[in-house]
Amino acid sequence: MNVETAKTNKPRKNAFVMFIHKMGSPPWFYNFTGKFIPWFWAIFIVLTVWGLYLGLVKAPADYLQGESFRILYIHVPAAWMSLLIYISMAIMAFIALVWRIRIVEILAMTSAPIGAAFTIVTLAAGSLWGRPTWGTYWVWDARLTSELVLLFIYLGIIGLYNAIDEPRKAARAACLLALVGAVNLPIIHYSVKWWNTLHQGSSISLMGGSSIDTSMLWPLLIMAVATKFYYGANLLTRARVKLLEQDIRKAWVREVLKEKNG
Amino acid sequence: MSGQAVNASLSRAFFALVRRDILLAFRRRTELLFPVIFLMVVVSLFPLGIGPGPQLLARIAPGVIWIAALLATVISLDALFRSDFEDGTLEQFVISGHPLTLIALAKILSHWLVAGLPIVLLSPLLALWMNLPGESLGVMILTLAIGTPILSLIGSIGVGLTISLKRGGQLLSLLVFPLYVPILIIATAAVMAASDSLPYTQFLGLLTAGLITSVTLAPFAAAAALKISLS
Amino acid sequence: MSHTPFIIGAYSIGAIVLLWCAFAPLLRKKSITRDIRRLVQVEERSRDTNT
Numbered sequence: 001m002n003v004e005t006a007k008t009n010k011p012r013k014n015a016f017v018m019f020i021h022k023m024g025s026p027p028w029f030y031n032f033t034g035k036f037i038p039w040f041w042a043i044f045i046v047l048t049v050w051g052l053y054l055g056l057v058k059a060p061a062d063y064l065q066g067e068s069f070r071i072l073y074i075h076v077p078a079a080w081m082s083l084l085i086y087i088s089m090a091i092m093a094f095i096a097l098v099w100r101i102r103i104v105e106i107l108a109m110t111s112a113p114i115g116a117a118f119t120i121v122t123l124a125a126g127s128l129w130g131r132p133t134w135g136t137y138w139v140w141d142a143r144l145t146s147e148l149v150l151l152f153i154y155l156g157i158i159g160l161y162n163a164i165d166e167p168r169k170a171a172r173a174a175c176l177l178a179l180v181g182a183v184n185l186p187i188i189h190y191s192v193k194w195w196n197t198l199h200q201g202s203s204i205s206l207m208g209g210s211s212i213d214t215s216m217l218w219p220l221l222i223m224a225v226a227t228k229f230y231y232g233a234n235l236l237t238r239a240r241v242k243l244l245e246q247d248i249r250k251a252w253v254r255e256v257l258k259e260k261n262g
Numbered sequence: 263m264s265g266q267a268v269n270a271s272l273s274r275a276f277f278a279l280v281r282r283d284i285l286l287a288f289r290r291r292t293e294l295l296f297p298v299i300f301l302m303v304v305v306s307l308f309p310l311g312i313g314p315g316p317q318l319l320a321r322i323a324p325g326v327i328w329i330a331a332l333l334a335t336v337i338s339l340d341a342l343f344r345s346d347f348e349d350g351t352l353e354q355f356v357i358s359g360h361p362l363t364l365i366a367l368a369k370i371l372s373h374w375l376v377a378g379l380p381i382v383l384l385s386p387l388l389a390l391w392m393n394l395p396g397e398s399l400g401v402m403i404l405t406l407a408i409g410t411p412i413l414s415l416i417g418s419i420g421v422g423l424t425i426s427l428k429r430g431g432q433l434l435s436l437l438v439f440p441l442y443v444p445i446l447i448i449a450t451a452a453v454m455a456a457s458d459s460l461p462y463t464q465f466l467g468l469l470t471a472g473l474i475t476s477v478t479l480a481p482f483a484a485a486a487a488l489k490i491s492l493s
Numbered sequence: 494m495s496h497t498p499f500i501i502g503a504y505s506i507g508a509i510v511l512l513w514c515a516f517a518p519l520l521r522k523k524s525i526t527r528d529i530r531r532l533v534q535v536e537e538r539s540r541d542t543n544t
Contacts, residue, residue: 056500068496071503078507097486117514124510125503132496152440159433160423172490173423177437180419180483184441191444198451234515241518244525254533257526 026243027252029103033236040233047226055219068132072216075125077223078118079143082150085115085231089157090182093175103239105171106246108178109161110238114231116154122147142196146189153181167246275360276368283372286345293341298380301334305388316393323392324402324453325446330388331381331406332413332442336435338377339417342369343488347425353492362485370411370418370481378410398456401466405449408469415473415480416441422487445472 022028055073092108095101126144127137138144157174164170247253287294308326309319346352346369355365385406389399420437424430452465 066496068499070500074504074507113517114514117510121507121510124506128499128503128506132499149440149443152436156433156437156440159436163424163427163430163433169426169490169493172493173487176483176487176490177419177423180441183479184444187444188440191447195447195451230511230515234518237515238518241522241525244522244529248525248529248532253529257529 024101024103026103026247026250027256030240030243030252030256033240037233037236037240040229040236044226044229044233047222047229051219051222051226054222055216059215059219066132068129069216071125071129073219073223075122075129076220077227078121078125079147080224081227081231082115082119082122082147084228085111085118086150086154086178086182086185089115090178093178093182096175097172097179100172102168103243105168105175106239106242107235108175109157109171110235110242111231112154112157112161112174112178113238114234116151116158118227119147119151119154123151140196142193145192145196149188149192150185153185157181272360272364276364279365279368280372280375283369284375287372287376294376294380297334297338297377298384300337301330301381301384301388304330304333305391309391319393320395320457323389323394324398324450324457326392327385327388327394327402328405328409328446328450328453331410332439332446334381335377335410335413335417336438337431338373339414339421339434339438340431341377342373342414342418342421343425344421347491352488356489356492362488363481366418366422366484366488367477367481370414370484373418374411374414378414381410382406394453395457397459398453401456401462402453404466405452405469408466408473409445409449412445412469412473412476413442415476415484418484419480419487422484422491424491425488426491445469448472 023032051073056070059070061067061069089108089111092104092111096105096108123144126147130139130141130144131137157177160177161170161174164173244253244256305326308322312318312322343352346355356362382403385403386399389402394402417434417438420434420441421430423437424434427433448465448468452462452469455462455465
């Protein structure tokens with residue numbers, strides 16, 4: 001069936017379709033993405049240094065929370081990334097399940113550990129922010145609780161992917177789980193939010209009524225962009241390593257490594 | 263074959279499958295009792311661990327009974343497709359040409375009848391132990407009656423995904439517990455509202471909406487999961 | 494209460510987790526290339542003994 005559709009589409013095959021086809025070939029993907037990774041890391045480092053300089057040194061202390069609000073510049077970008085990576089993983093999981101493209105399967109699955117890492121950072125930073133703000137390290141605040149459930153879902157996906165031996169079957173099973181999680185996450189988020197108001201838990205948000213000044217907003221935005229480059233670089237690195245690992249007995253892997261050594 | 267005949271043969275296959283599973287379950291009657299005994303043991307641990315104060319027990323009763331129901335469901339879930347997977351019956355079903363979604367739905371229904379319904383029937387005793395106020399007992403039973411089928415439905419997806427693993431049990435609990443969070447929240451909220459003589463019908467409505475959604479979506483996801491596991 | 498230790502703590506946990514997350518695949522790649530090199534050596538040796 002795929003062959004047929006490819007034939008009928010032939011006259012309309014443009015540069016974008018060609019690009020997609022090329023991305024599907026492991027050696028091409030390996031070499032093509034290899035060129036971008038150093039640049040992504042460089043942009044990430046420059047933006048992070050700049051953003052942290054603005055946020056930790058330049059920005060004035062918050063008049064309500066004092067210095068502790070500076071945790072915002074890591075907590076909030078990490079929280080955004082934990083969700084954004086899940087969305088990107090779910091979209092790739094859908095593509096992987098429908099069109100069975102191996103590279104997309106790998107990209108979806110290598111997203112999960114990065115998302116889990118950002119979720120851990122969000123939880124740790126949020127809890128360290130909570131100590132000076134709420135007086136305790138952990139409150140069952142709606143946002144922290146949702147992040148905790150999100151972490152469990154990430155861990156489930158990673159666990160399922162690693163538990164099944166056959167790599168493509170593992171990827172397809174974990175992709176399906178990622179999609180089931182994507183359907184459930186909004187429900188979980190709203191039910192947890194509502195549960196929090198129901199039990200009159202601490203409804204004090206970490207932002208606690210502070211309006212964001214532009215001098216506080218810029219470092220936040222810069223950090224948000226920087227973390228996206230971190231994701232890009234880390235994702236491509238992980239996907240390339242996964243390709244090497246899966247294709248360990250294929251000829252292209254040896255050629256690629258020989259080129260690098262020789 | 264006309265459309266009606268196909269429908270008739272599908273529903274016949276569906277009910278034949280449910281009947282077969284229940285007969286098989288009743289052949290192993292002691293195994294049938296394990297989740298029920300498990301539920302009773304878990305609930306009885308709470309007064310021992312927390313203390314027998316009736317007010318405190320009444321306060322935590324909805325949460326305790328519901329969490330025990332979640333645990334009991336998860337330990338019984340593994341049996342949902344296990345024996346059929348191991349002896350190759352599941353592959354036979356796929357080859358037979360009957361839609362896998364329907365087969366999954368039949369297996370889920372029989373799982374609920376065997377493992378979920380006993381929880382609902384046992385809940386009055388558990389409520390008594392936990393000193394749950396009498397007026398909220400009916401709501402407790404209702405939430406369990408609506409909620410435990412959702413647990414079986416969502417759980418079936420997890421079972422489908424982990425069935426090819428030799429020891430998938432622990433992984434299965436990691437996969438399904440996060441997905442159970444909204445049900446736990448809504449169901450316990452309904453019972454607590456009833457205990458405080460507050461309106462609770464909206465929560466039952468939400469639970470019912472959850473049941474309808476999961477009946478329409480979960481069998482497809484479970485069938486897709488089984489297909490991946492069988493490939 | 495001084496907030497500085499909490500800020501330092503949050504950023505250092507973030508740095509450790511993200512650095513580990515970034516370097517883990519590189520370590521994995523190292524071990525894979527080692528495996529591949531060993532595989533190639535074994536194949537060459539068996540080819541030598543066969544001829």
